[in-house]
Amino acid sequence: MDLEPIRAKIDELDRELVDIINRRLALAQEIGQIKRVTDGEVYVPEREDAVFRKVFASNKGPVNNEALRAIYRELMSAGIALEKPLSIAYLGPEASNTHAAAMKKFGVSLDYHAMASVADSFAAVEKGEADYAVIPIENSTEGSVREALDCFVESDLKVVAQLYTEISHALISNEPLEKITTVYSKDQALAQCRYWLQRHLPQARLVEASSTSRAVQIAAQESGAAAVAGELAAQFYGVPVVARAIQDKADNTTRFFILGRKPTKPIGGGKDVSSFLISLGDGASDRPGGLLKMLMPLAERGINLSKIESRPSKMRPWDYYFFIDVSGHHDEPEMQAALAELRKFCPLVKWLGSYPAVRRESD
C-alpha cells in the first residue's frame, strides 16, 4: 500500500490547478479593467449566482455543492481583490456573527471594517467609507432585527444580496458555570438561548451588549461575567467555552442582508426576491381591509408574498410601516404593474432591493 504514487498524482494536479486558478484570476483582472472604464460594479451578485448554478450543474462529485461554494467563494474573492480591494462594513467588534457571515459571503481577500452598530454600518456605505455592509435582518427563532428595519426608512441603500447561515451560540467565560452571575450578549442572541439560560443559570442577570463579540470583550474583563457568542469569538479573544450549542433551536438560522449603493440586476425565472417598505398612510393600517387592499395588487398578479412585518411608523401612534418580501425582481413588468397600482393609494412604496433568492449553501 504505497501512498507516494498517489501523492505524486495529486502534486501534478495541484500544479495544473494553480495554473487554472491563475488563468481564471487573469480573466477577472481583464474584466476589472473594462469595469474601470465603464464604471461597472466590481461585486456582481447576479453573475455570482449564475456562476454557482453553472458550477453546481457540472458537478459530478464526490465534492458536495457546499464545499464547491466555499472554494468558488474564495476564487471570486481573490478575483474581486484584483479588480478593486472592496471594503466591507459589519457589526463588530471582530469575530461577531455578522463578521463570520460577511467572510462567508465575500471570502478572505477583502478588507473588513468593524462598526459599532447596524446604523453605523448603513452610514459607512452611505458616506462612501465602505463599499458594502453586512447586517443581520432576521432570525428563525427570534424574528426581525428591529434596528435594521428602522434604518431602511431613512436610507437609500439597496439590498444587493442575502445570506442565510446557521448560528450556534456558546456560553463563554473565564469562570465555571456555578460562578457566573451576569450574562452579556446582543438581545437577539440572549433570546435565542432563553430556555437554556433559564435552566442552567436561573439566577444570572442578563445584560444587553451591542453585539456578541462585544459581549465576549466585556466577559473577558469582568469577574462573574459570561457572554453568549459564537465559538469564533471565544477563540479570537482567548476566553474559554463553558458550554457549546446552547441555542434553544438546533437549526437556529440568521438571515443577513448585503447593502450596496447600486441595485442588483434581474436573474429572472423566479430566482429573484424583492423587498419593499410600504405605508398605507393616514392611519389606514388601522382600518378594516387596509392590509388586504395592499396585498391584492400583488396577489392578483401571482406575486408570492414570503414575508410581512410591521413596524411603528413613529409619525403617529398606531400607524405602521409594512416590510414585505415578494418573489420576482423590481424591474419585471408584472412587478411594475403591481407597484403602479399600489402607488395609487399608498403614500410610500419604497423599493429596498431585489437580489438572488438562494437560501441554502448547497443550492
Ligand SMILES: O=C(O)C(=O)C[C@]1(C(=O)O)C=C[C@@H](O)C=C1
Ligand atoms: O463577471 C464579473 O463581473 C467578474 O468580476 C468576475 C467574478 C468571478 O470571479 O467570476 C468576480 C466577481 C463578481 O462578483 C462576479 C464574478
